[in-house]
Amino acid sequence: MSKCDQCIVREFSSLKALNKDELLKIADCKSSYTIKKGEPIFTEGENVNGIFCIKDGVCKLTKLSANGNDQIVKLITKGELLGQRSMISDEPVNLSAVALEDMEVCFIPKTEIMGLFNQNNNFSMNVMKAICVDLKEADDHLVTMAQKSVRQRLAETLVYLQDTFGVNPDNSLKVKLSREELAGMVGTATESCIRLLSEFNKLGVIVIAGKNITITDKAKLLRAVN
């Protein structure tokens, strides 16, 4: 069993407020999982009863819309926690989490977290602040969805992917999404997404090589939306 106090990713989440004793207690009751690409960590409506700490990999948080499409609400990567809202609300999870690449995650049961909540004020404050960040981002995202064109949203999504998850040595986006998933982030039909990517390609602002997308002119890409 690996030790939480030696786990580097905890430094990036609310868990950084915990002291050595508290971390040892967590290490004792946590369970570690390997999730393969494409597998779910949890599914909308499930009772999770705890939080996941992402040690490695990226996953998508999705919600199935009435029309049968999976909308990607958010991407989560190493260092972040998953399932906090549902744990605090004491409700089933509202979103599904599915691995976009092979992942390492730890599960910490709710009872443990709630205990720390009461004894360590910094920790609960950190969690609260993290949820506040999520809320602000969700509100902003909502405005983007409501007010911007599909074209704009796709351009901004590509830039977001580059800025947040970085690029490979050949400058292509590190996070690999299928066209369907990219459409699910943007909130559009897969064909529309493909068509717009082709357009961006022809405009010379991105280069497409199979699943690899490279932004070659970020400024022009963001301007190329009208």
Added chain:
Amino acid sequence: MSKCDQCIVREFSSLKALNKDELLKIADCKSSYTIKKGEPIFTEGENVNGIFCIKDGVCKLTKLSANGNDQIVKLITKGELLGQRSMISDEPVNLSAVALEDMEVCFIPKTEIMGLFNQNNNFSMNVMKAICVDLKEADDHLVTMAQKSVRQRLAETLVYLQDTFGVNPDNSLKVKLSREELAGMVGTATESCIRLLSEFNKLGVIVIAGKNITITDKAKLLRAVN
């Protein structure tokens, strides 16, 4: 100065966790305001440094989009608190709050709230849960914006207004929004909103009489979206 322990609306917010002493302390440092219809309570980017408790009236939370449109993110009514996220994040407010009707609000300074946060666990837990509800609603709202047509969103918005804020004796929606504001909730152009309202009217699912809108066939309205 009115006394918070006799204020009925506190029963509907996180403040219900406070005891008599704590309420007396709040009553001492709070300030009461009357906000006239159309006036802002606060504006995007402002430092608020406290929370507002809505004693009466309804306001809209809006965000100015890059294209110059005001997107209405949420409506807030009596019994609810305003500015919690910004206070906890220690940031300027992300949204503007503007009165849709004459309002009575109380302002409680941040120092006071943060004091209660540390001494009353139920209170801080209530606030945290309220923010979790907001986050869940924002995520769901986001999916609606991304996946549903303008027509569907307008229909659902009308039903939401009826279910949440009720109707007048003549069955018309109690909350009165201009066509521009309604378009701002739906995330569409004002003309499109007006056109769709006319269509719904012709379909016989709503009746329009100036600013008064009456839903006459809720089930058909929700079905009338294709």
Added chain:
DNA sequence: AATAAAATATGATATTTGTCATACAACTTC
């Protein structure tokens, strides 16, 4: 009450986006 200003309504049209069909490419599986 007269005038101005703002909000609502509607037509005409352009643009954006979705849908359906089909082709091709890439990847699995046997």
Added chain:
DNA sequence: GAAGTTGTATGACAAATATCATATTTTATT
């Protein structure tokens, strides 16, 4: 390596929505 399956691409077209113009109605102001 052949056949099936899935993902990507593109054309043709339909539908939804935005934009611009203009009329009409309502509301505010003097």
